[in-house]
Amino acid sequence: MRHDGSVTLFQYWNRLRGNRPAPRRTEVEPAEIKSLLADTFILEKDARGEAVFRLAGTRLCATFGKELKGLSFASLWAGRDQTVVGKLARSVFDMKSVVILTFDGKNKAGDKATFELLMLPLEGGMESPRAMGSLLACEKPFWLGAESLVDCEVTSLRLIDADREPVLLKNRPAVEVPPLVPEKRSITDSLIEPGQGRRFRHLVVFDGGRNA
Numbered sequence: 001m002r003h004d005g006s007v008t009l010f011q012y013w014n015r016l017r018g019n020r021p022a023p024r025r026t027e028v029e030p031a032e033i034k035s036l037l038a039d040t041f042i043l044e045k046d047a048r049g050e051a052v053f054r055l056a057g058t059r060l061c062a063t064f065g066k067e068l069k070g071l072s073f074a075s076l077w078a079g080r081d082q083t084v085v086g087k088l089a090r091s092v093f094d095m096k097s098v099v100i101l102t103f104d105g106k107n108k109a110g111d112k113a114t115f116e117l118l119m120l121p122l123e124g125g126m127e128s129p130r131a132m133g134s135l136l137a138c139e140k141p142f143w144l145g146a147e148s149l150v151d152c153e154v155t156s157l158r159l160i161d162a163d164r165e166p167v168l169l170k171n172r173p174a175v176e177v178p179p180l181v182p183e184k185r186s187i188t189d190s191l192i193e194p195g196q197g198r199r200f201r202h203l204v205v206f207d208g209g210r211n212a
Contacts, residue, residue: 001100003136005036006118010098013120013132014162021096022121025130036134043073043089043119043131050074051089051131060135063105065148077103081154088157089119093129096121101157102138105149114138114155 001007012033016023030037038059043051056068064076074086081103091097099119106112115137122130137144 001116001118002102002138003116005039005134005136006100006116009033009036009040009118009132009134010120010162017162020123022123025122025124025132028122028132039136040132040134041068042122043092043133044124045093045129049090050086051093054130059145062145063135063137063149076149077152077154081152084154084157089131091159092119092121092131098160098162099157100160101154103152103154106151107143107147108150109143109147111141111143111147113141113144115152 013023016027038057040057041053041060042055044054046052051073053068053071053073061068073089074082077085088099092099101117103115104112105115115135117135119131119133122132124130
């Protein structure tokens with residue numbers, strides 16, 4: 001993770017969950033993460049099984065120039081990236097995956113900024129799965145918030161083993177997204193570079209210690 005805000009939210013979520021795969025959504029207290037609220041969101045699964053925004057912070061809405069509540073999460077991207085992000089969101093809901101990805105966002109003038117997105121599962125039962133997360137600019141250009149993003153392109157992603165990695169969050173490599181995602185492979189398999197990681201259940205585990 002590149003952004004301190006991502007690390008802070010992950011550590012809060014990790015403390016809440018204890019030894020469980022995810023904390024209950026009722027355990028999240030907005031007052032405890034008030035400094036992050038403008039950049040955080042809650043996702044829920046709609047009748048089609050797709051992730052939609054249940055709540056979105058004010059700065060997050062300003063970044064995209066619109067109210068995000070009720071909007072399809074994956075619709076912020078297009079084409080292949082929309083498919084990838086949709087599958088990742090379902091993995092967070094269904095398999096309690098923890099996902100961190102980076103993407104480049106552009107405004108109408110073509111100015112670009114890099115963002116970090118964190119998705120964390122919440123336990124809401126089979127009937128109402130939830131996820132929480134943050135979307136933060138790695139650097140804040142002068143135009144951000146005044147001019148909205150019109151195009152987003154995923155540049156890298158990681159699935160995190162939350163039981164192993166809390167001390168390694170800021171120094172582990174991301175996996176670059178390949179130019180194509182083969183249709184007959186899982187989304188996780190298609191994004192592991194040779195020698196970069198290994199599977200453990202539904203997660204990609206990156207080996208290494210404190211000095212990695």
